[in-house]
Amino acid sequence: MKKLIVTGVDGNLGHVAAExxxxxxxxxxxxxCSFNEAALKPYAAKGIETHQxxxxxxxxxxxxxxxxxxxxLISMPFVGAKRQAAHRNAIDAAKEAGVTQIVYTSLxxxxxxxxxxxxxxxxxxxxxxxxxxxxxxxxxxNSQYAEAMITNYYTYVKGDGILKNNQGDGLxxxxxxRDCAKAAAYALASDDYRHxxxxxxxxxxxxxxxxxxxGNAETGNNVKYEEITDEQNYAVFDAMGVPRTTDGKFKKDSxxxxxxxxxxTFGQAIREGKMSLQTDDFEKLTGEKPxxxxxxxxxxxxxQIGARHSQDK
Numbered sequence: 001m002k003k004l005i006v007t008g009v010d011g012n013l014g015h016v017a018a019e020x021x022x023x024x025x026x027x028x029x030x031x032x033c034s035f036n037e038a039a040l041k042p043y044a045a046k047g048i049e050t051h052q053x054x055x056x057x058x059x060x061x062x063x064x065x066x067x068x069x070x071x072x073l074i075s076m077p078f079v080g081a082k083r084q085a086a087h088r089n090a091i092d093a094a095k096e097a098g099v100t101q102i103v104y105t106s107l108x109x110x111x112x113x114x115x116x117x118x119x120x121x122x123x124x125x126x127x128x129x130x131x132x133x134x135x136x137x138x139x140x141x142n143s144q145y146a147e148a149m150i151t152n153y154y155t156y157v158k159g160d161g162i163l164k165n166n167q168g169d170g171l172x173x174x175x176x177x178r179d180c181a182k183a184a185a186y187a188l189a190s191d192d193y194r195h196x197x198x199x200x201x202x203x204x205x206x207x208x209x210x211x212x213x214x215g216n217a218e219t220g221n222n223v224k225y226e227e228i229t230d231e232q233n234y235a236v237f238d239a240m241g242v243p244r245t246t247d248g249k250f251k252k253d254s255x256x257x258x259x260x261x262x263x264x265t266f267g268q269a270i271r272e273g274k275m276s277l278q279t280d281d282f283e284k285l286t287g288e289k290p291x292x293x294x295x296x297x298x299x300x301x302x303x304q305i306g307a308r309h310s311q312d313k
Contacts, residue, residue, distance in 0.1 A: 002069030003049065004188050005031040005099070007090065010039035012306050013105065014074050016181035017188075018043070021072075024189040031068050055086035061093030068094075070101045072188045075126070079118060079262055087126045091133060101136040101194075103187045105180065108143045108173075108199060108275050115274040118265045136194055138187045143201045144266070144275065146174035146296050149208070151305040153215050156223050164226045166233040167208045170270035173201035173278040174211065176291045176303060186286045198281040202290050205278040208270075211293060218297035233264045 006021060008014035009032045018032055027047040034040050040050035051064035055076065065071060071094050076083045094102060109115050110123040123141075130137045156163040183200045187193065206214075209225045216222055228236070234244075237260035244260050269275050282290045296303040 003029050003031045003067050005033065005065055005068040005071040006074075006188070007033045007053070007072060008035075008074040009043065010034040010036040011074060011077075013177055013181045013184070015039075016178055017072060017074070017184045020182050020185035021188060022046075022048075024185060031064070033064050055089050058089045058093050061090060062097050065094050065097035065099055068097065068099050070103065070188055071099045072103045072184055073105070073126075074184070075105050075123065079122060079259060083122045084125050087122070088129055091126075091129055091135070095133050095135060099135070101138065102130050103138045103140065103184060104130060105184060106139045106141045108141045108201070108277055109269075110139075110141055112274060115269050116265050116272065117262075117269040117274070119262050120269075137196070138190075138193045139197045140180070140183055140187060141197060141199050142180045142183075143173045143175045143199075143277075144270075145177040145180070145305065146202065146291075146293055147177050147303045147305045149174060149211060150215070150296060150300055150303050153212065153223060154300070154304075157219075157221050161222060162224050162226050163208070163212055164228045164233070164236055165208065166228055166230050166264060166267040166271060168227045168271040169207050169209070170267075170273055171205040171207060171276035171278075172270050173203070173205040173276075174293055175200055175202040175282070176296060177305075178303075179282060179290045182288075183282055183285055190285070198285060199277055199279040200282050200285075201278045203278075203292055205276050206293070214293050215297050218294060219300070230264050230268055233267060234260055237263065 004025060006014065006018050009018040021030065031049045032040060032043045033051045033053040035054055037052040040052065044050045049067065053061055053064050073090055076086050104126060106123040106127055107120050110120045110127060127139050153163060180200055212223050212225050242260045
């Protein structure tokens with residue numbers, strides 16, 4: 001019996017996907033992989049096949065994927081050649097192991113060559129590589145995690161009360177990372193999609209000003225929005241100690257656990273209207289409606305971005 005493989009089950013998204021997929025299929029139909037061997041032990045105790053994996057070790061990946069039919073490839077949290085190489089190793093190993101379909105967590109509007117986001121370059125590279133090696137696929141093009149902006153909102157609640165970024169009046173259909181994980185689990189368990197691109201969006205495309213307005217209404221705070229330039233936005237992150245690239249050093253428990261290159265060019269993409277897509281693909285896939293920004297602010301303690309979990313070499 002061929003199984004469903006979930007990678008990165010110790011991560012923020014991977015952990016939730018691992019919990020969700022167990023609601024959809026039996027333990028003996030699953031393979032869970034993680035760099036963190038300790039994180040696998042509770043799943044092994046449930047009868048799930050587990051493997052400690054390193055995306056820098058293709059041979060080990062082939063062995064880990066050997067009993068699998070479909071693979072959930074959760075995109076790595078670093079940017080550039082390092083991420084592309086890690087993804088390539090996983091895809092090559094999946095192909096060699098006999099995996100027939102990859103579910104990949106991509107980015108909204110990844111295929112648009114005019115999208116300035118540095119993040120999207122790795123995503124479209126990975127999508128194209130999966131196609132080039134001849135594997136079936138489901139590309140889940142996720143909108144921005146609402147958790148990132150909720151955490152950012154509270155940074156300014158504790159500061160001067162003025163949330164500053166370069167998004168301007170651009171639109172984003174903010175989606176919970178929890179819903180992205182749910183979509184990933186449903187896509188992995190589904191037999192209904194072949195060579196598919198699904199847009200995993202929240203229920204409403206909104207400006208950052210509207211996002212803040214909802215936050216204020218639900219929390220009683222009075223955060224205001226100020227649009228700043230791209231260079232000013234870099235300066236804000238520099239002052240917070242955020243590295244420009246993911247090769248830099250991240251502060252422990254940083255409220256912005258991403259590189260500023262990623263965040264500033266993402267904000268630019270939103271401002272330029274490259275991220276405004278809103279669809280009902282999530283509801284069609286899962287049979288449920290995505291969580292609203294209002295709900296997430298009402299339960300804000302459960303919707304913070306959290307620490308980076310990557311233990312890559």
